[in-house]
Amino acid sequence: MTQLVADARAELVETLEALDTRLRWLSAWTVHNANHIREKRDGLKVGGHQASCSSITAIMAALYFHALRPQDKVAVKPHAGPVLQAIHYLLGNQSLEKLQRFRALGGAQSYPSRTKDNIPVDFSTGSVGLGVAITAFSSLVQDYLIAHGQMAEGDAGRMIALMGDAELDEGNIYECLIEGYKHDIRNCWWVVDYNRQSLDSTTADRMFRRFDDIFETCGWRVVTIKSGKLQREVFARPGGQALSDWIDNCPNAEFAALTYQGGAAWRARLKTDLADHPRALKLIDSFDDAGLAHLMTNLGGHCIETLIDAFDAAQDDRPTLFIAYTVKGYGLPLAGHKDNHSGMMNPGQIEQLRESLGIPQGAEWEPYGGIGDNQAARLKAFVANSPLSSKQGGDQAALPIPVPPSLPTPAGESQSTQAAFGNILLDLAKSGEPLADRIVTTAPDVTQTTNLGAFVNQRGLFRRAEVIDVFREAKIPSAQKWDGHAAGQHIELGIAENNFFLALTSLGLAGPHFGTRLIPVGTVYDPFIARGLDALNYGCYSDARFLLVGTPSGLTLGPEGGAHQSINTPLIGMGQPNLAYFEPAYADEVALTMRWAFEHLQQPDGSSVYLRLSTRVIPQVVRENDDWQADALKGAYWLRAPKPGAEAAIVFTGAIAPEVLSAWEQLAEDLPGVGLMNVTSPDLLHRDWSARHAARWTREGKGQSHIETLLSDLSPDAGLVTVIDGSPAALSWLGAVRGMRVSPLGITTFGQTGDLPDLFRTYRLDAEAIFDAAAELFL
Numbered sequence: 046m047t048q049l050v051a052d053a054r055a056e057l058v059e060t061l062e063a064l065d066t067r068l069r070w071l072s073a074w075t076v077h078n079a080n081h082i083r084e085k086r087d088g089l090k091v092g093g094h095q096a097s098c099s100s101i102t103a104i105m106a107a108l109y110f111h112a113l114r115p116q117d118k119v120a121v122k123p124h125a126g127p128v129l130q131a132i133h134y135l136l137g138n139q140s141l142e143k144l145q146r147f148r149a150l151g152g153a154q155s156y157p158s159r160t161k162d163n164i165p166v167d168f169s170t171g172s173v174g175l176g177v178a179i180t181a182f183s184s185l186v187q188d189y190l191i192a193h194g195q196m197a198e199g200d201a202g203r204m205i206a207l208m209g210d211a212e213l214d215e216g217n218i219y220e221c222l223i224e225g226y227k228h229d230i231r232n233c234w235w236v237v238d239y240n241r242q243s244l245d246s247t248t249a250d251r252m253f254r255r256f257d258d259i260f261e262t263c264g265w266r267v268v269t270i271k272s273g274k275l276q277r278e279v280f281a282r283p284g285g286q287a288l289s290d291w292i293d294n295c296p297n298a299e300f301a302a303l304t305y306q307g308g309a310a311w312r313a314r315l316k317t318d319l320a321d322h323p324r325a326l327k328l329i330d331s332f333d334d335a336g337l338a339h340l341m342t343n344l345g346g347h348c349i350e351t352l353i354d355a356f357d358a359a360q361d362d363r364p365t366l367f368i369a370y371t372v373k374g375y376g377l378p379l380a381g382h383k384d385n386h387s388g389m390m391n392p393g394q395i396e397q398l399r400e401s402l403g404i405p406q407g408a409e410w411e412p413y414g415g416i417g418d419n420q421a422a423r424l425k426a427f428v429a430n431s432p433l434s435s436k437q438g439g440d441q442a443a444l445p446i447p448v449p450p451s452l453p454t455p456a457g458e459s460q461s462t463q464a465a466f467g468n469i470l471l472d473l474a475k476s477g478e479p480l481a482d483r484i485v486t487t488a489p490d491v492t493q494t495t496n497l498g499a500f501v502n503q504r505g506l507f508r509r510a511e512v513i514d515v516f517r518e519a520k521i522p523s524a525q526k527w528d529g530h531a532a533g534q535h536i537e538l539g540i541a542e543n544n545f546f547l548a549l550t551s552l553g554l555a556g557p558h559f560g561t562r563l564i565p566v567g568t569v570y571d572p573f574i575a576r577g578l579d580a581l582n583y584g585c586y587s588d589a590r591f592l593l594v595g596t597p598s599g600l601t602l603g604p605e606g607g608a609h610q611s612i613n614t615p616l617i618g619m620g621q622p623n624l625a626y627f628e629p630a631y632a633d634e635v636a637l638t639m640r641w642a643f644e645h646l647q648q649p650d651g652s653s654v655y656l657r658l659s660t661r662v663i664p665q666v667v668r669e670n671d672d673w674q675a676d677a678l679k680g681a682y683w684l685r686a687p688k689p690g691a692e693a694a695i696v697f698t699g700a701i702a703p704e705v706l707s708a709w710e711q712l713a714e715d716l717p718g719v720g721l722m723n724v725t726s727p728d729l730l731h732r733d734w735s736a737r738h739a740a741r742w743t744r745e746g747k748g749q750s751h752i753e754t755l756l757s758d759l760s761p762d763a764g765l766v767t768v769i770d771g772s773p774a775a776l777s778w779l780g781a782v783r784g785m786r787v788s789p790l791g792i793t794t795f796g797q798t799g800d801l802p803d804l805f806r807t808y809r810l811d812a813e814a815i816f817d818a819a820a821e822l823f824l
């Protein structure tokens with residue numbers, strides 16, 4: 046190294062060290078301010094995680110101000126949110142006011158949030174594990190866009206997760222590793238803040254080195270950043286090896302406890318344990334207590350020089366796990382204490398820290414407080430010139446994809462909604478519509494049984510490297526043609542619903558992340574939505590946009606039995622924010638809602654869409670005109686309009702339509718003019734109704750909700766029978782709209798195997814049960 050290069054590097058290290066200290070202070074002060082200084086009105090603890098932050102400030106300083114390139118995207122472990130805020134404060138992207146309102150309404154969020162924070166947040170985090178795994182899927186999406194000519198290879202960024210070591214306990218991490226290996230992902234870094242402490246305590250020693258094995262098996266390079274530069278230098282001196290071996294063999298809990306206790310405790314313990322190593326004892330004695338404590342905690346994850354070397358050395362595109370050893374609470378009096386996860390410095394302790402950093406009282410919020418003018422100016426210039434500051438703020442704008450004015454309804458007098466869905470996609474696949482080119486389908490090993498197969502046959506599997514369909518080559522007849530190639534549009538996933546929802550999420554963020562929209566369409570057996578529910582919630586929270594198809598659903602799976610018959614998914618559909626749930630009964634409703642979905646996914650105030658479908662083939666209705674459509678897209682329409690002032694109506698959702706129609710025909714004989722309402726979306730209907738109610742108190746104007754309008758065709762004291770192949774609560778609320786009596790039918794206990802007549806009779810969903818329920822209303 047020439048002297049010039051060495052000098053420049055020394056200056057870089059010094060600068061990054063200064064930034065590390067700034068981040069540690071600012072994050073700690075942000076949490077302190079929220080808890081000890083800002084006025085409290087409710088007696089609640091505000092919270093924040095000073096120890097989790099200080100554990101990772103060096104890693105983040107080295108990454109954000111050195112290794113990161115503008116095209117890279119980062120998921121920051123939830124409890125380091127204040128560090129990310131501090132970085133953007135230094136970059137000038139975050140205001141003092143927002144920091145002062147950390148964890149208060151409108152202030153910086155507790156955990157980085159794409160939608161609620163004002164700073165650029167690439168990935169939301171909070172539910173541990175998910176923010177990590179999403180980066181692997183986003184690297185796959187990036188490869189998809191490159192392969193499809195939507196992105197230049199040279200613009201590829203790294204998808205980086207900064208993760209807590211306890212996140213390695215989450216199963217979704219390993220599900221994602223396996224899937225990532227199958228798809229040969231690249232450009233993905235996971236950096237573990239390996240402080241060996243979780244929320245409750247210190248982590249199991251037995252896992253030492255096991256993570257290396259697991260990741261290496263899955264094709265990852267593992268870089269262990271164990272010792273800092275000082276440790277490495279000292280360990281090379283006489284007696285140093287014994288000290289190094291001692292650290293290697295020290296149980297996590299003991300290392301943490303000694304860290305907390307400090308220099309004198311380190312000395313006492315080392316002297317006992319290394320009594321037989323005179324040279325090591327001499328080495329130990331060459332340090333005073335403070336120096337010894339500093340040496341023993343000089344781990345790689347706190348050593349800027351070691352960190353930048355490690356990052357600089359990983360310049361290819363191989364997925365890489367960095368295990369950076371750290372101390373939770375590093376540089377704070379909380380260091381190493383097993384209760385430090387939610388622990389906080391008291392006012393005396395933060396005062397001491399302020400003084401030790403030379404920050405004058407009143408200058409706590411100064412970005413470069415306590416630093417001489419010259420150095421402050423240097424730091425400021427360095428930050429302003431860092432690659433990160435040229436990063437476009439926030440998300441990229443992506444052009445909308447045109448949606449055809451209508452999607453043709455598949456032909457057939459009898460059809461299931463699931464088959465209709467598959468046929469509509471097939472028609473699209475054969476069309477020259479730009480929309481068809483942007484659809485990406487995916488499924489957790491249920492592609493065929495959810496009717497995605499025809500689309501895949503047309504458009505192929507996505508594989509970076511070509512994969513020949515062996516069965517086709519061997520001329521073995523099969524309905525599925527599964528060639529994989531770079532232009533393929535189906536991402537095949539193994540059977541892990543967490544992965545499925547994370548894949549949908551990352552595909553659904555292609556627009557904001559990479560500037561090109563994709564239309565992700567994912568199918569899953571409806572009951573197994575529950576298996577990936579947190580990942581679904583995560584995707585919705587991140588405002589990713591996708592079309593989710595839960596199929597088959599409900600009792601209509603008949604012989605498949607109770608474990609496969611979904612019951613509460615309508616309530617998930619209704620309760621999940623940023624997800625619009627539809628349950629069409631007929632093929633033309635499927636076409637209508639799919640078209641609506643393709644547009645809604647792209648609206649700034651739109652959302653993801655969930656279709657709950659069925660394999661039950663039912664006779665289709667003959668339409669006289671298209672008048673029903675506008676109402677169907679608001680959530681409900683009269684399939685048989687009631688006579689004005691009618692005394693009753695049957696209200697139903699989904700593939701139970703034949704039983705409902707049959708009951709309606711019987712009823713109509715006794716109660717002429719009885720109405721029959723088809724609720725295509727209990728979700729939209731309910732949202733609209735409750736939003737209008739809320740608006741009465743907060744806004745001018747008292748427009749009527751759609752369901753109020755529909756029900757006003759009935760007599761005010763009419764009765765309703767509601768019917769859904771799912772939890773009856775999805776429709777029973779309709780009685781509250783105009784104060785009508787309701788007799789709700791639906792499923793409240795687990796299903797079982799059987800044919801549909803038996804099941805509908807047993808669970809009281811057949812025409813007779815509907816007729817009885819109506820009669821009961823008038824008794």
Ligand SMILES: Cc1ncc(C[n+]2csc(CCOP(=O)(O)OP(=O)(O)O)c2C)c(N)n1
Nearest residue numbers: 097124171172173209210211212242243244
């Ligand atoms: C899915 C989920 N379960 C539980 C929690 C509560 N929780 C927050 S942080 C944490 C563990 C923190 O340990 P680690 O990941 O090692 O972070 P660090 O030590 O760096 O703070 C837990 C269990 C959560 N946020 N998400």
Ligand SMILES: [Mg+2]
Nearest residue numbers: 210211242243
């Ligand atoms: Mg930890």
